[in-house]
Structure formats: structure tokens, C-alpha cells
Amino acid sequence: MKKFLIINIVPGLILLLWVATAFGVSEAFKDNIYNPGQLKPVDSTLKVKIGEPAPDFTLPSVSGEKISLSRYRGKKHVVISFVPAAWTPVCSDQWPGYNIVKEIFDANEAVLLGITVDNIPTLYAWTNQMGDLWFPVLSDFWPHGAVAEKYGVLRSSGVSERALIFIDKNGIIQDIQVSDINVRPDLAECATTLEKMNKK
Amino acid sequence: MYRIIQSDKRLKERVKLVGIGVGNSAFEVGYFQKTYNIPFPLFPDGDFSIHQKIGEVRTPFFICIRIKKDGSHNVFYSKVGGAKDADQLLKKLLQDSGLL
Numbered sequence: 001m002k003k004f005l006i007i008n009i010v011p012g013l014i015l016l017l018w019v020a021t022a023f024g025v026s027e028a029f030k031d032n033i034y035n036p037g038q039l040k041p042v043d044s045t046l047k048v049k050i051g052e053p054a055p056d057f058t059l060p061s062v063s064g065e066k067i068s069l070s071r072y073r074g075k076k077h078v079v080i081s082f083v084p085a086a087w088t089p090v091c092s093d094q095w096p097g098y099n100i101v102k103e104i105f106d107a108n109e110a111v112l113l114g115i116t117v118d119n120i121p122t123l124y125a126w127t128n129q130m131g132d133l134w135f136p137v138l139s140d141f142w143p144h145g146a147v148a149e150k151y152g153v154l155r156s157s158g159v160s161e162r163a164l165i166f167i168d169k170n171g172i173i174q175d176i177q178v179s180d181i182n183v184r185p186d187l188a189e190c191a192t193t194l195e196k197m198n199k200k
Numbered sequence: 201m202y203r204i205i206q207s208d209k210r211l212k213e214r215v216k217l218v219g220i221g222v223g224n225s226a227f228e229v230g231y232f233q234k235t236y237n238i239p240f241p242l243f244p245d246g247d248f249s250i251h252q253k254i255g256e257v258r259t260p261f262f263i264c265i266r267i268k269k270d271g272s273h274n275v276f277y278s279k280v281g282g283a284k285d286a287d288q289l290l291k292k293l294l295q296d297s298g299l300l
Contacts, residue, residue: 018219018262025222025251027258027280093223100232186246188227 025089029129034087041180044161047152050176054078054167057147059115059138062123067113067136070171077110077174077197078167079190082148084159084181086118086126094162094184095137096130104191108198109169113138117145117159153178164190166197174200201286202240214299218243222251222259264293 048054058068072078081098083091098105098112105112112135116123119141127137140147140160148160155161164185166175174197179185205211219242221229229244245251254263257280264277276296294300 018217018260025256025259027260030258097228100228100235103235184223186225186227187231188225191227191231 029092032087032129033089033092035089036085039181041182042161042178043155043157043181044153044178046176046178047150048165048173048176050173052173053171054080054165054173055147055150056171057150059140059147060120061139062120062127062137065136067138069113069167072111072169073171074169077108077169077194079105079110079112079194080151080163080165080167081112081114082151082153082160082163082165083114083116084155084162086116086122090162090182090184091116092126092130095127095133097184097187099132099134101187101191102134104194108194110194110198111135115140115147115160117141117148117154155181164193166193168197168200201290204286204290206239211294211299215294216240220245220250220254223248262289262293264297266297 054069056068056070058066061067069078069080081095083094085091095114098114114133114135114137116137117140118126120139123137123139127133145154145158145160148154151163151165153161153163162179162181162183162185164175164177164179165173166177168174175193177185177189177193202217205215205217217240219238219240221232221242222245224232224244225246226244228246229242232238233242243250248256251257254261259280260282261280262277263275265273265275267273277293291300
């Protein structure tokens with residue numbers, strides 16, 4: 001659908017245009033973002049299904065803590081956000097975006113776990129550049145991509161897909177969204193899925 | 201900056217501020233506007249088409265346009281960076297525009 005930007009044009013009007021967000025093109029990330037170009041949208045085969053228990057895992061986090069999926073059982077819904085790589089444009093937009101909708105996660109008794117196959121120092125430097133993230137950032141570096149592989153979201157290049165896995169408090173997968181790696185998923189769908197999962 | 205403009209009767213009639221959410225959907229822009237209580241219009245640019253037309257600038261970026269009496273326009277300010285001092289930046293923009 002075509003969008004129109006309509007401004008009431010009045011002679012003598014001064015128009016101030018503030019162009020913002022999109023961390024991947026922000027001044028803060030200037031010269032530090034690697035653009036991998038257009039990639040094959042999806043390059044893996046899922047090994048998990050909706051309605052099945054989510055495979056448990058334990059991964060190191062940037063904060064120093066080791067975090068297991070099972071620690072949330074009975075307490076919180078979990079959304080796993082697999083993103084392909086630190087210091088790339090779409091990933092650098094996606095995670096800061098979750099800061100804006102933290103309230104939606106809280107309202108639906110959910111937490112977010114961010115996972116990439118990058119090592120901890122890389123994730124530390126990258127997430128530092130973004131400012132504070134409210135959710136744990138986990139490294140699936142070694143064994144390389146083992147958790148992504150378990151879920152069936154490890155690409156042939158060794159990075160993960162851009163995937164969101166929605167897991168309820170009972171540890172059961174309620175939704176799986178593997179999106180085009182080149183495109184940031186709209187937060188609207190994440191919000192809708194969270195609300196649907198919490199209502200069940 | 202918006203509040204300063206709105207509190208001055210002369211500026212309010214002559215100066216308009218809009219925001220462009222580069223890479224953001226209508227939902228995201230709406231939610232951002234509600235969460236941070238942004239009082240001026242925000243426009244989504246989910247497919248980056250506006251961003252491309254502007255020149256794929258880095259963000260945050262300010263563009264200031266004077267609409268002339270004959271309906272033509274000129275861009276008198278176009279720069280990357282936020283407003284560390286809103287008063288100072290607004291004053292400079294208004295001076296550059298010829299309004300002050």
C-alpha cells in the first residue's frame with residue numbers, strides 16, 4: 001500500500017524534519033557496521049514444532065552469568081530472539097527496538113533472551129554500543145551454534161537465522177517465526193503473539 | 201523544541217516539526233509516540249523509502265525547509281546529530297531560516 005506524507009504547505013512555513021531511530025544507520029554505529037549484502041532469506045530446516053517442549057539449554061551471558069531456559073519454567077513465558085550477527089545493520093536495529101516494548105513483555109509476563117553465535121567479547125562490545133538492553137544476551141559460540149542447531153535455525157554459513165521462538169511458562173513452544181534474514185521483524189507481530197500466548 | 205515552538209504564538213503558526221521513523225512500522229511509531237509522549241506527528245518509514253529519498257543519512261538527522269511565498273522551498277539546514285541544547289539549536293535554525 002502506498003504511503004503518503006502530507007504536510008499542510010503554507011507559504012512562509014518552516015518545516016523541521018527529525019529523522020530518527022534505525023540504530024543500524026545511527027551516527028553511533030558509523031563506520032562500525034558491516035553490511036553483508038543481500039542473503040538467502042532462510043537457509044535452514046526447523047527441528048522443533050509448535051506444541052512440543054522447547055529444548056533446554058545453558059549458555060553464557062554477557063553479564064557473566066550462565067543462563068538456562070529451564071530457570072523460567074513455571075515463572076515466565078520466554079521469547080528467544082536468535083539474530084545472525086553482531087555489528088550488522090538489521091541485528092543492530094532489532095535488539096534496541098525491544099527496549100521500546102519492554103512494557104509489552106512485562107504486561108504479558110514474558111522475558112526475552114537474545115542469542116547469537118558471536119563470542120562474549122564481541123557481544124559485549126556490540127551491545128555496549130547500543131546502550132542498555134533490558135534482556136540477557138547469550139553467546140552460542142561454543143560448541144559453535146549448538147543451540148541454534150538444536151532448534152534447527154543454524155544456517156550453512158554458521159550464523160543463526162533471524163528467528164523468534166515463543167515458549168510458554170510450561171516450556172511448550174507456542175509460536176515460531178523464522179523471518180527473512182534481510183528484514184527486521186515488525187514489533188507488531190511480536191506484541192500480538194505475546195498477548196495471544198499469555199491469554200491461553 | 202516542540203514545546204518552545206508551541207508556546208510562542210508567532211512561531212506556532214509558522215514552524216512545524218515532524219519526525220520520520222526510519223525502518224519503523226506504523227505500530228512501532230505509534231507505540232514510540234505513546235510511550236515517550238511525543239506531541240508532534242511521527243511518520244513510519246518501514247521500507248526505508250523516505251530514508252532513500254533523503255539520501256540514506258545517518259541518524260539522528262535534522263532537515264529544515266523554508267516554504268517560500270511562491271510555494272517553492274529551500275533546505276537551509278541539513279545535518280546529522282541530535283540537539284544537545286534545544287534552545288540553542290532552535291535559535292540557530294530560526295536565524296538561518298530568516299524568521300529571527
